[in-house]
Amino acid sequence: MRIATFNINGIKARLPRLLEWLDETRPDVACLQEIKTSDETFPIKDIEGAGYGAIWHGQKGFNGVAILARGDMPVEVRRGLEGEPEDEHSRYLEADVKGVRVASIYLPNGNPQPGPKFDYKLRSMERLRRRAAEIWADEVPAVLAGDYNVIPRDVDTFSVKAMADDALMQPESRAAYRRMLNDGWTDAIVSRHPAGGVWTFWDYQANSWPRDAGFRIDHLLLSPAAADRLIDAQVDKDFRGREKASDHAPTWVELRPA
DNA sequence: ATGACGTCCCTGGGACGA
Numbered sequence: 072m073r074i075a076t077f078n079i080n081g082i083k084a085r086l087p088r089l090l091e092w093l094d095e096t097r098p099d100v101a102c103l104q105e106i107k108t109s110d111e112t113f114p115i116k117d118i119e120g121a122g123y124g125a126i127w128h129g130q131k132g133f134n135g136v137a138i139l140a141r142g143d144m145p146v147e148v149r150r151g152l153e154g155e156p157e158d159e160h161s162r163y164l165e166a167d168v169k170g171v172r173v174a175s176i177y178l179p180n181g182n183p184q185p186g187p188k189f190d191y192k193l194r195s196m197e198r199l200r201r202r203a204a205e206i207w208a209d210e211v212p213a214v215l216a217g218d219y220n221v222i223p224r225d226v227d228t229f230s231v232k233a234m235a236d237d238a239l240m241q242p243e244s245r246a247a248y249r250r251m252l253n254d255g256w257t258d259a260i261v262s263r264h265p266a267g268g269v270w271t272f273w274d275y276q277a278n279s280w281p282r283d284a285g286f287r288i289d290h291l292l293l294s295p296a297a298a299d300r301l302i303d304a305q306v307d308k309d310f311r312g313r314e315k316a317s318d319h320a321p322t323w324v325e326l327r328p329a
Numbered sequence: 330a331t332g333a334c335g336t337c338c339c340t341g342g343g344a345c346g347a
Contacts, residue, residue, distance in 0.1 A: 080346085081336050105346085107337060132337050133345060180347055220347075239347065274347065275334040288347080318335080318347080 072099040072169060075307075075323035076216035076289055078177070078272075082106040082137075085317055086114055092310055092321060093121045099141050100168050101321075102175035102216040103127075106135035113137070130161035136175040136217070140168045148172070152198040162195070163202075170329055171297065172206055176217030181238030189238050192220065196247035203251060206294065213294035214324065215256065220288055221248045223258065226267025228286035239288060248290075256292040259304040259324045271306055271322050280311060289322045300327040 075098040079085045082103065093101065101123070106113065110129040118125045124144035127137035128151070138145045145166035152163045162177040176199065181192030199215075206213050222240045225231050234240045252258060260269055270285025279285065293301060307321040 084336060105336090180345085182347065234347090237347070272347075276347095277333065286347090 072171075072328065073323050073325050074098065074100040074102070074171065074173060074214050074216060074291070075321050076102040076104070076175070076218070076291060077321040078104040078218040078289060078317060078319035080105050080107070080317040080319065082108055082114060083112070084315070086117060088310065088313060088315060088317065090117060090121050092307070093123065093139075096307060096321070097141065098323060100171070100173055101139040102173060103137040103139065104135075104175060104177035104218045105133070106137055107133050108135060126164065126166060128161040128164045130159075134161045134177060136161060136164045136177050138164055138166045138168065138173060138175050143169060145173070149202070152195070152202055154198040154201065155194070163199070170212065171326070172209070172211045172213040174213075174215045174217070176215060176219065178218065178220045180220050181244065184236075184238040184241055189241070192238060193243055193247055196244070200247070200251055200254070203256065203292070204254065207255065210296065211294065212296035212300065212326075212329070214297055215292040217290070218288060218319065219248060219290045221245065221290075222286050222288060223248050223261075223290075224267060227269070229270070229284040234286065239286070251292060255295065257298040257301070259291040259293055259301060260287065260306075260322065262298070262301065263304040269306060270320075272319050273311055275318050289319055291322065291324050293324070297326060300329070301325075302327055
């Protein structure tokens with residue numbers, strides 16, 4: 072089964088691209104981020120028309136996450152991360168889908184750093200880590216998929232120099248991500264492409280896509296029971312080059328049937 | 330470099346993103 076994550080940067084502006092991607096690649100599960108729409112305006116009819124059941128956690132204007140399941144209905148486990156009751160950003164949704172625990176995650180960008188947005192980013196990463204530990208304790212096959220807004224290693228960006236002052240690449244951001252790996256989670260793309268050079272994001276600006284100036288910030292972290300079943304992990308890179316594309320490309324894992 | 334580019338909001342420009 073294939074589980075994908077895709078920061079679509081506005082589900083309304085991107086709807087033709089999303090439906091096209093679902094039709095062409097037929098992921099079993101699709102975790103979406105930055106749907107940028109309220110719960111009331113989520114285009115569920117179009118999603119259902121493509122053959123997917125869905126749950127979503129929307130927010131007017133920005134953020135927002137969803138989980139889609141082909142020919143199935145995700146069973147919601149949790150929406151939002153604990154630890155900050157006053158946090159109203161829609162950035163986390165978790166469900167059981169086709170025998171796998173799946174989370175759709177949109178961690179904060181954190182720029183500019185230093186500053187309150189960067190502090191919020193780091194706190195959010197620690198809140199995610201705490202939830203991940205609870206999922207780990209359940210010993211279920213789990214895939215924590217989403218836009219982590221972290222460039223984990225120097226080989227995960229076209230230019231270390233260009234990104235040096237960015238929140239995505241600060242030592243604190245990397246340390247927070249590495250703590251989850253140290254907890255035992257497997258970075259699926261790294262396990263299949265250890266040498267790096269795999270990008271999931273290309274900025275709209277500065278001619279980034281034509282000159283392949285991208286970096287890797289969309290990640291799928293696997294629990295041991297999921298990592299044991301890992302067959303492949305890849306990026307649907309060509310979708311970044313299409314008309315009215317998102318600035319992210321879909322990223323996915325293929326798991327052996329249980 | 331208060332830049333670029335794009336989406337959202339609700340109207341001409343601000344908020345936000347990476």
